Amino acid sequence: xxxxxxxxxxxxxxxxxxxxLIMTFILxxxxxxxxxxxxxxxxxxxxxxxxxxAHYSIIMDIRLPxxxxxxxxxxxxxxxxxxLQNFFGNPIVEPYILGISSGSNLFLGIVILGGYTFGMKNIxxxxxxxxxxxxxxxxxxxVIFVSQKVRSVTSLLIIGLMIGxxxxxxxxxxxxxxxxxxxxxxxxxxxxxxxxxxWEQLKILCPVTAAFLAAAFLMSKDxxxxxxxxxxxxxxxxxxxxxxxxxxxxxxVLTAVVTAFAGAVSFIGLAVPHIVRIIFRTSDHRIVIPAAxxxxxxxxxxxxxxxxxxxxxxxxxxxxxxxxxGAPTAVxxxxxxxxxx
Amino acid sequence: MEEAVIKTTHLNVGxxxxxxxxxxxxxxxxxxxxxxLGPNGAGKSTILKTLSGLLAPxxxxxxxxxxxxxxxxxxxxxxxxxxxxxDGPVPAMTTVFDLVSMGRAPYTNFMGQLSDNDRRIIDAAxxxxxxxxxxxxxxxxxxxxxxxxxxxARAIVQEPEVIILDEPTGHLDIGYKVEVIRLxxxxxxxxxxxxxxxxxxxxxxxxGCKTIMLVNDGKISGMGAPEEIIKSGTFxxxxxxxxxxxxxxxxxxxxxxxxxxxxxxxxxxxxxAVIYRSLARNGYGVVTGVVHENDKxxxxxxxxxxxxxxxxxxxxxxxxxxxxxxxxxLMQRFVxxxxxxxxxxxxxxIGLIKNIILKGKRVFSLRPVNESRRFFGELDSRIVHAGTVxxxxxxxxxxx
Numbered sequence: 001x002x003x004x005x006x007x008x009x010x011x012x013x014x015x016x017x018x019x020x021l022i023m024t025f026i027l028x029x030x031x032x033x034x035x036x037x038x039x040x041x042x043x044x045x046x047x048x049x050x051x052x053x054a055h056y057s058i059i060m061d062i063r064l065p066x067x068x069x070x071x072x073x074x075x076x077x078x079x080x081x082x083x084l085q086n087f088f089g090n091p092i093v094e095p096y097i098l099g100i101s102s103g104s105n106l107f108l109g110i111v112i113l114g115g116y117t118f119g120m121k122n123i124x125x126x127x128x129x130x131x132x133x134x135x136x137x138x139x140x141x142x143v144i145f146v147s148q149k150v151r152s153v154t155s156l157l158i159i160g161l162m163i164g165x166x167x168x169x170x171x172x173x174x175x176x177x178x179x180x181x182x183x184x185x186x187x188x189x190x191x192x193x194x195x196x197x198x199w200e201q202l203k204i205l206c207p208v209t210a211a212f213l214a215a216a217f218l219m220s221k222d223x224x225x226x227x228x229x230x231x232x233x234x235x236x237x238x239x240x241x242x243x244x245x246x247x248x249x250x251x252x253v254l255t256a257v258v259t260a261f262a263g264a265v266s267f268i269g270l271a272v273p274h275i276v277r278i279i280f281r282t283s284d285h286r287i288v289i290p291a292a293x294x295x296x297x298x299x300x301x302x303x304x305x306x307x308x309x310x311x312x313x314x315x316x317x318x319x320x321x322x323x324x325x326g327a328p329t330a331v332x333x334x335x336x337x338x339x340x341x
Numbered sequence: 342m343e344e345a346v347i348k349t350t351h352l353n354v355g356x357x358x359x360x361x362x363x364x365x366x367x368x369x370x371x372x373x374x375x376x377x378l379g380p381n382g383a384g385k386s387t388i389l390k391t392l393s394g395l396l397a398p399x400x401x402x403x404x405x406x407x408x409x410x411x412x413x414x415x416x417x418x419x420x421x422x423x424x425x426x427x428d429g430p431v432p433a434m435t436t437v438f439d440l441v442s443m444g445r446a447p448y449t450n451f452m453g454q455l456s457d458n459d460r461r462i463i464d465a466a467x468x469x470x471x472x473x474x475x476x477x478x479x480x481x482x483x484x485x486x487x488x489x490x491x492x493x494a495r496a497i498v499q500e501p502e503v504i505i506l507d508e509p510t511g512h513l514d515i516g517y518k519v520e521v522i523r524l525x526x527x528x529x530x531x532x533x534x535x536x537x538x539x540x541x542x543x544x545x546x547x548x549g550c551k552t553i554m555l556v557n558d559g560k561i562s563g564m565g566a567p568e569e570i571i572k573s574g575t576f577x578x579x580x581x582x583x584x585x586x587x588x589x590x591x592x593x594x595x596x597x598x599x600x601x602x603x604x605x606x607x608x609x610x611x612x613x614a615v616i617y618r619s620l621a622r623n624g625y626g627v628v629t630g631v632v633h634e635n636d637k638x639x640x641x642x643x644x645x646x647x648x649x650x651x652x653x654x655x656x657x658x659x660x661x662x663x664x665x666x667x668x669x670x671l672m673q674r675f676v677x678x679x680x681x682x683x684x685x686x687x688x689x690x691i692g693l694i695k696n697i698i699l700k701g702k703r704v705f706s707l708r709p710v711n712e713s714r715r716f717f718g719e720l721d722s723r724i725v726h727a728g729t730v731x732x733x734x735x736x737x738x739x740x741x
Contacts, residue, residue, distance in 0.1 A: 089430045221453035225446050227432040231395055236446040236499070237419035277434045284439060286452060 010287060013280055017294040021071070024301035028067040031305060033312055034058055067301065069197040069205060073262050074272075074300020076209045076254040078292040079216050081269025082285070083251040086223050087244065088147065092157060092333050094269030095255040099164030100139045101264035104256050106167040107135025109174045125201045125261070129208070132260035136252040139163055144248070192265035192318045194304050201261045208257045212250050213293055219246060220285035227283055265300070266319050267326020272296045274329055299325070343370045344406075346502055346535045347392060351401035354384065354391040360399055361387045365561055367554065371502070372533040374525055376546040379556030380580045385539040386507055388556065392537060393424050393505045405503065419447040423499035425492050425506040437475045437483070437491050441466060444498035459498075466494040470524060486517030493524060497534075504528065506538035510545065518542060522549035543576055544592040555579055586644035595644025601626030603741070605670035605697075606646075607690050609681035611637035616679050616707070617645040619730050625737070628673060630666035631658045631690055658689035666690075670697050674741055677733070678724070680708035683716065691716050698723050703740065705733055 030036050036055055043051040044059050051059075081094040095101045111131030146159050197205075222243050225233040234240045258265060276291040277283055303321035310316055347369040355361040361384040369375050377385040390396040391403055394410045403410045405421060413421075423444065432440070444466075445459045455463075467473045470490040480488060489509060496504050506525070510518040522545055528534040540546045546553060547567040555563040555570065557579050563570040576587040585596045598621035606613050606620070606629045613629055614637060620627045629642045630650030642649045650666040652658050670676050676697050683691055698704050698720045705725045706713055714721045725740075727733035 091433065218451075221446065221449070221451065224453060225443060227430070227435065228440075228443065229426075229429040231426055232424060232429060232443075234395060234415060235393060235419060235422070235424040236443065237416040238446075239415055281434055282436075282439070283432045283434045 010280065014291070014294070017291065017298065020298050021294055021301070024298050024305070025067055025071065028070070028301050028305050029059060029063045031309055032058075032063060036063070065197040065199055065202055066194050066304070068202055069262065070194040070300045070304040071297040072202075072205050072209045073194060073258040073265065074268055074296040074298070074303075075213060075293040076258050076296070077265060077268040077300070078272035078276075078296025079213055079289055080251040080254040082273045082288055082292050083216060083219075083223075083247050083254075084269070085273055086226050086285075087247045087251070088156065089226075089229060090156070091274060092270070092330060093160070094267065094273075095136075095251070095259075096164070096264060096266040097157065097270060097330070098139070098143050098160035099162070099167060100136050100143070100252065100255050101259050101266070102164040102167035102171070103139030103142075104132045104136040104259035105264045106171045106174075107138070108132045108260055109171050110135075113174055125198075125204050129204050129257055129260040133253060133256035135167075136256040136259065137248070139167065140248055140252050192263040192322070193307070193315075194262050194300075194318065195315065197261060205257055205261060208253065212253050212257075213289075215246075215250050216254070217286075217289045219243075219250070220289060223247075223285040223289075224283075262318075264319070265322060267322045267330070268296055268300055268303075270333075271322075271326040271329040272299055274333065345369060346371050346373075347403070347405055347410075347537065348407075349392075349398075349401065349403045352391070352403050353399040353401050354387050354396065355399050356387070356396070358399065360559070362556060362559055362561070365401070367564070369503075369535050369537060369552070371535060372529045373552060374529050374536045374550045375538070375552045375554060376550035377537075377539040377554045377556050378543060378546055378576075378579065379539075383556045384559070385556050389505050389507050389537065389539060393422060394418055416447060419499060421501050422503045422505065423496035423501040425489075425496050425504065425509050427508050427511055431481050431488070433481060435480050436477050437467070437472060437480060438463065438477060440480050440491050441494045441498055444495040447499060462498050462500070463494075466497040469497065469527075470494040471520070485512045486514065486520070489513060489517065489521060490524070493521070497528065501534065503535045503537065506536065508539050508541060510540060510542055518545055525549070543587065547571060547592070588640050588644060590640055595641055596621060598627040598645050598647060599624060600647050602673050603627065603675070604737075605629065605666075605673040605676045606679055607666075607670075607676065607681070607694055608632055608638045608642075608679040609636055609687050609690065612679040612681045612707070613638035614641040615730055616677060616733070617641055619734055620677075620737075621645050623734055623738075625741075626673075628669055630669060631662045631687070631693070633687070652686075655686065657686040663689045663693055666693055667696055671700060671702065673702075675703045675705060675737065678704060678706040678708055678713075680706065680712075695720055705737060707733060 026038060026041065029041050030038060036059060040051050040055055041059060044056060048056060077095060084093045084095065084098065085091050108128055108131050111127060142163060143160055147156050150156065222238045225236045225238045230240050272295050273288065273292050276288055276295050280287050280291055282288065303318060306321045307316045307318045345368040347367060349365050349367045352365040353360050353363045365388065377388060379385055387396065391398055392410065394413065397411045405413065441463050442455055445455060445463065446453060449455060449459060467476055470493055472487060472490050472494060475483065475487055480491065483491065509521050513521065525536045526549060529536055551566065553567050553570060554561055571589055573589055575589060585594055587594045603625040604620050604627050606616050606627060608629055609632060617627050617629065627646045628648040629646045632638045632642060632649060632651050633654055634651050635654035639651060648669060650662055650669060652662050678694050681690065694704060695717060705727060707727055710726055713724060717724065725736055727736050
C-alpha cells in the first residue's frame with residue numbers, strides 16, 4: 001500500500017498464510033486415529049471408486065466437514081474480534097470475553113430444550129442459528145448499553161465476564177433440568193468443539209460466514225476512520241450511528257453462526273486480530289480483515305487438530321487449546337500499554 | 342464587508358436541552374484565527390462541538406457559508422470542515438503516513454484507495470507540518486508534539502475551509518506550542534483556512550490569534566481583537582484566579598505572598614520582582630514601597646505583595662508617600678534594600694531606609710557594599726549584606 005517494499009511484504013505474508021491454510025486443511029483431514037494419505041483425499045474428489053469405503057466415509061462424513069467447519073468458524077470468530085475491537089476502541093475485547101458467545105450459547109440451549117419440550121424431535125440447523133443469533137445480539141446490546149455508562153476498559157471486561165458467567169450459569173441449570181440424553185451434544189458445546197459437524201450445518205455456516213466476511217471487508221474504509229474514535233470518524237464523513245449498527249449486526253452474526261454449531265469458542269477473536277496486526281505491522285482493515293480470515297482459519301484448524309491429536313483417543317476440549325494461545329495474548333495486551341485507551 | 346465563513350446568531354449550545362452557553366454571535370471570516378479562552382468547564386468544547394456539527398444547536402443558528410452546519414450531510418461537511426481533538430485512541434501499528442492519509446477518506450473511493458493526487462496532498466501536508474521525516478514511524482512512538490502535528494496534518498489533507506481545534510497545545514512544551522500556533526497562522530494566511538480553536542495559554546492566544554472570544558459563566562463575555570477586549574484584570578476575573586494575579590502587560594501570573602507582616606522591600610526599576618517572588622515562595626509576607634506606577638516592580642508587586650505604596654509615573658516621591666511607606670515598613674519584621682538604582686525621582690527611598698535603620702529595624706541589602714557605604718555612611722554597619730537573592734533568603738532565615 002505504502003511503498004513497494006510494504007506491498008511485497010503483504011504479498012509474501014498472504015502467500016505464506018495461504019500455504020499454511022492449505023497445509024492445515026490437508027493435515028487436518030489426513031491425521032487422526034485412522035491415518036489417511038494425501039492421495040486418498042485427492043481420490044475422494046476425483047476417483048471416489050478407488051478409495052476404501054471406510055476411509056471414504058471417514059473423510060467425507062467426519063473429517064472434511066469438521067475441518068471445513070473449523071476453518072470457516074475460525075475465520076468468522078477472528079473477524080468478529082476485529083470488528084468488536086474497533087467498535088469498543090479497545091484491543092482486548094472479543095466475542096467470548098464480552099460474553100457474546102455465552103449468551104449465544106444460552107439462547108441456543110433455550111431453543112434446543114424448548115424445542116424438545118414442545119415435542120419437536122429435531123431442531124433444524126436454521127433454528128439453532130437463529131436462536132444463537134438472538135442470544136448474541138441480546139448480549140451485545142446489553143454490553144453496549146452498559147459500556148456507555150462505564151468508560152473504563154477494565155470495567156467493560158469485568159462486565160463482559162459477568163454477563164458470560166451468568167449466561168453459563170443459566171445454561172448449566174438448563175442442562176441439569178433437561179433430559180440428559182437429548183442434550184448430550186449441547187452440553188459438550190459449552191466448551192466449544194467442531195466435532196460432529198454435519199454437511200447440513202455446513203450449508204448454513206459456510207454461506208453465512210462467507211457473506212458476512214465479505215460484508216466486513218467492504219466496511220474496511222469506515223472501520224479505518226473509526227480507529228481514531230467516533231468524533232473523528234464522523235468528521236471524516238462516517239454516519240457513525242448507522243455504521244455502529246452495521247458492526248453490531250455483522251459481528252453478532254459471525255459469532256452466532258459459529259456458536260450455534262460449535263459452542264462458545266474462546267480467544268480466537270482476541271488473539272488472531274492482534275497477531276495479524278503485529279505480523280503485518282498495520283491496522284489498516286483492508287489488510288487486517290483478509291489476514292484475520294486466513295490466520296483465524298489456520299489457528300482454529302490447528303487448535304482443532306491439537307484437540308484431537310495430542311492425547312488420542314481422548315479428545316481435549318477445543319476451548320482449552322484456544323485458551324492456551326489466547327489467554328497469554330490477553331494478559332500481554334492488558335499489561336502492555338496497548339490495553340489502555 | 343467580508344462574508345463570514347462560520348456565522349452564528351443567537352446560538353445557544355449545550356447537552357440534553359441544558360444550555361451551557363447562550364447567545365453566541367460569532368462571525369469568523371475566511372482565514373481568520375479565532376481563539377476561545379475561558380476557565381475549565383466554561384463550555385469551550387461544547388461550542389466547538391456545535392460548530393463542528395457533532396452537537397445540534399439548542400436554539401439559534403450556526404452556519405457554514407450560510408448553510409446550517411447541523412443540516413449539512415456528513416460526507417460533504419467532511420470536505421469543508423475538519424477537527425483536531427484533545428484525546429482519542431492512538432491506533433496500534435499505524436504509521437504517520439497511514440494516520441494522515443485517513444484524512445483523505447472524504448475523497449477516496451469505496452475501499453479508500455489513495456490516488457497519486459491523494460499521495461501528493463498527504464506528502465505536502467507532512468512537509469507543511471514539518472514531519473516528513475516521521476512519515477514511516479508508528480504513531481504510538483511519537484512524542485505528544487509530533488503526534489499533534491500529525492493530527493493537524495490529517496486535518497489539513499481533508500482540505501477544509503475551516504479547521505476546529507480543541508486545545509491543540511495541551512500537553513505540549515513551549516517549543517511545540519509556538520510551532521503549532523505558527524502553523525495555524527500559516528494555514529490561515531496561505532491557505533485562507535479559518536481556524537477556530539480553544540487554548541489554555543492566554544499569552545499564546547493574545548499574541549497568535551486575531552480574534553479572541555472570552556467564554557465564562559454561560560455567556561460570551563467579550564469578543565474582538567486582543568488589544569480591544571483585554572484590559573488589566575480581565576483574566577484574573579475570567580479565570581477566577583484566587584491567591585494570584587494575571588498581569589496582562591507581562592503575560593504572566595504572579596502568586597500572592599502569604600498575609601503576614603514580615604518583609605518591606607524598598608525597590609524600583611525591576612530590582613524588587615525576584616525578591617518579592619522569592620520571599621513569597623519561602624513563606625514570608627511581602628509589602629513594598631515606594632514604587633513608581635510605571636515601574637516593572639509595580640506590575641509584579643500588584644500580584645505578589647499584600648500592600649504597596651506607589652507614586653505616580655515620573656513624579657518624584659512625595660513626602661506623603663514616603664511617610665506612608667515608613668509607617669508600613671515599621672509594621673514589618675524586617676526591611677530589604679533591593680539595591681535599586683538611585684536617581685532624582687526616587688532618592689527619597691534612601692532617606693526612607695535611613696530612617697528605618699535609625700528606628701532600629703533590621704535591614705538586609707543586596708546593594709554592593711561600597712555603594713551602600715556611599716549612601717548610608719555610618720549606618721551601613723547596621724545593614725546585613727547579601728550578594729545574591731538566595732544568600733539573602735538564607736540570612737533572613739537564620740534570623741527570622
